Amino acid sequence: MFGNRSDFDRTLAIMDQLRRRMDRVFDDLDRGVGPEPATGGLPRVNVHDTGNAFVLRADLPGVQEKDLSLTLEQDVLTLSGQRRGDAPEGYAAYRQERAPYRFSRSFAFPAKVDTEKVLAELKDGVLTVTLEKAAEVKPRQISVRVA
């Protein structure tokens, strides 16, 4: 029975092939993007030392303010939260590189920070946390007197 495919079966097979080809109409002309790298963890961050403060920047596209939590304990800052899925309903998915995820990452800073002076801003999918250094560790200008 299986060895003897009818013309109808063949027609269906061709239609199937055609449909699969149609699926590829939205071609990616660049190289596709693989899964997020396992090393370093998410979100990826940049941390800078501006002298008076540490500035941490994290890419958090699609993360809502209510889904983000920041805690500072001693000199350790913890970012945690989640990025919710945003797949629309009633659509077929052709390509999915943006996965929903939960995250938690902690950062220790190399100098004492003033826990009262921490500013966090979430804008355009980027979180910026500015942690002012404690007064005793801030760089000080030393004036030189001419004797």
Add this chain to the structure above:
Amino acid sequence: MDPTRAKDSTRVTPRVDVYENDKEILLLADLPGVTRESLAIHADGDTLTLEAKRADTLAGSALAQELELRDYSRTFGIPPSIDRERIEAKLEAGVLRLHLPKQAALMPRKIPVRVG
């Protein structure tokens, strides 16, 4: 190697999702750090190009650098059925939602069956 690094080392390939229904193709792209002003979308012939600049550089000395604050670029081939005049883009919280509507004449139509 970072898979988001494009072949051109000065550009980063943004992550996207592509969806389709009867009416449109919907493209979602992660573009953190991009504002409306720094985003350009071109539908030229049968290609669609997203280009965006990141202007959020940080001052001071770097202690950790995992993010590449490079410009984004990615090109797609789009089918002729897309109505180029009605492409709509929305940018919110670093996520682009690009609606690519299909031309009305090419949408599948329901054919009513009359009982004779």
